[in-house]
Amino acid sequence: MVLSNLEPKSVFYYFEKLTQIPRESGNEKEVSDYCVNFAKERNLSVYQDEYFNVIIRKPGTKGYENLPTVIIQGHLDMVCEKNMDTEFDFDTEPLQLIIKDDLLMANGTTLGADNGVAVAYGLALLDCNDIPHPPLEVLLTTDEEVGMKGALKLDCKQLKGKYFINLDTEEEGELLVSCAGGLKASINLQKEVIDNKDEAAFKILIKGLKGGHSGMEIDKHRANSNKLMGRLLNELNDVIEYAIADIGGGLKDNAIPREAFATITLAESTIPALEKVVKNMEAVFRNEFKTSDPDIEIVLDKVENPHKVFSYNLKKNLLFLMLTLPDGIQTMSADIKDLVVSSLNFGVLVNEEDKVKLIFAIRSSVKSKIYDIRNQIKAFADFIGAEFIQTAEYPEWEYNKESKLRDLFIRTYEEMYGKKPLIKAIHAGLECGVFAEQIEGLDLISLGPDIFDVHTPKENFSISSVKRTWEYLLEALKNFKDIETFDGQ
Known part of the structure; x- marks a missing residue:
């Protein structure tokens, strides 16, 4: 495999697996079934609906069993773009990965880091045995890139989580707290x-x-x-x-x-x-x-x-x-x-x-x-x-003035880097708006590593940023023991 020497190994292993599976919006059955089989092979509880959305549940680790459930969310589909003179079939060919210094990209096509990185993070979390974490629901949605159709059609009663971490942000060091809606x-x-x-x-x-x-x-x-x-x-x-x-x-x-x-x-x-x-x-x-x-x-x-x-x-x-x-x-x-x-x-x-x-x-x-x-x-x-x-x-995602989840991630970032993350609202649409509207009292944030030129054949991401964001996510999950003590301001 091209990415076998990159760290964190589990994250890059699953990301490379995803680049070998067709997952253009509207063609996610194969990648959805891959995630379902992944869960069954590990005896994890899994739910797949008729729209190929997937929810995989994992109990909390020792000492974290009774904490509130955390939803880790990303979308399975990707934008499939190529230049007019590029011969490539997204339905049948694996992406051709290229490592250039600290950057990972594909040869003449989109990379699918949006949002394959989130899916890889989720699968790596589910696959680990040595990372402390609260009970998890890894939610993988479909058709995000064509109007968030999967999220809009999901039966949200299947979700038990109180806290929601969306991993569809493209700049490290930022916590997104609001986004645009659209049509x-x-x-x-x-x-x-x-x-x-x-x-x-x-x-x-x-x-x-x-x-x-x-x-x-x-x-x-x-x-x-x-x-x-x-x-x-x-x-x-x-x-x-x-x-x-x-x-x-x-x-x-x-x-x-x-x-x-x-x-x-x-x-x-x-x-x-x-x-x-x-x-x-x-x-x-x-x-x-x-x-x-x-x-x-x-x-x-x-x-x-x-x-x-x-x-x-x-x-x-x-x-x-x-x-x-x-x-x-x-x-x-x-x-x-x-x-x-x-x-x-x-x-x-x-x-x-x-x-x-x-x-x-x-x-x-x-x-x-x-x-x-x-x-x-x-x-x-x-x-x-x-x-x-x-x-x-x-729907749009409105800013929530009181968020214990945001407070936890801010404090975790300060402990790791000695400064606060940037708190932002963005003009792009995120599935957070759908779930905030459907699940009363849900506490949400969005974060992710540095990803550049998304939705274009120049799409690439920083390898080191993927590693740092992974470490940040793990540290925040480790700190969830203290989540209920935060004032949410």
Whole structure:
């Protein structure tokens, strides 16, 4: 195994096992069954529901048997992203792991550290015999990356825990205490095609963008390839006549899209004008995003001339939406410096057999702003007679002023490092909001190691940070004997 020499051995052993099992959102049965078999092999109590959520229970160790149960939670699924020129099948191939100094990454694909690290921590805890801990419920949910569907469908009466530790945070030394809620939505344009009468065809590819998590990285003002393509095509529309034969961009609604393409047809005589617009727009984009996305590139290739193209009306409506729909940060907090309150990510543009679909992720820590942005998108759809669909919604996690769990983790961190951890609210969505809403009186925090560039093929994590966070988690569990003595302030 590639990771056999890394510490902690048990954590990296299970993480590598996970990288060999398909676990894209919606395809978690195999990894869920792996966890169930893991529990049965160790005679641990296990529950698996019809949505492939798993709960594995382990009694407390000697001296900890009668303490309140602690829930350790992560999600089984991962975002499967790769570059357009990367040949890789997430359903059949194991991830190709690469160690570079202190970093672990995959070759040309996402790594699945979000949230495979949490699952590995949970399995390693369940597998240990020499770590003091209270009674544990390791909760592994499904479909987190596509609207937290597993968490929303879980029968929370199966959980007995009073304290809840989510391990889906991506910066060491931080304790998350609040997060945004959100929903997914799409606009569907009815597909209308006509015969192509043009003489030539070109594929325009926008690439080289950084992308990233549409919650965690939205404040970095990175370029959105779908929006850039809308601008380029609109600029071209003012210069020459052309038709669209194919279009697409982005792979996941919760990832800022890094690449987009459009296949267009045009008269041979207008090719020089096309080349000029592409060259000019590349310069414009590189200037606008020289800090956040310095490697933006627009590639223009002549391709085989297609038989069918989008109708004029479809092209007009599509360009209207791509150009005018809002994207990125919508509102900032007036109370907390640099905190994003609401955002919209135009994550996916896909040309299907009978429709062209635009898919969005909306996030906000204020529920009314979620609905306000949703209504704006719906208004755009209604204006051009397109179909609007809301596909998923998940709740925000409100800050709890009184938390014994937070107090325990703060004191543990101070004892280990001589300073307090950073207490933060984030704009990303966490399953904590779902469980806080469903389980009365639940005390929650979220933490994790340093993970970088999640939801992109550049995803990686710090090996040493995984080790330190593991040691921090174990020390906190050891200190649970004192949990009921804290005042929760």
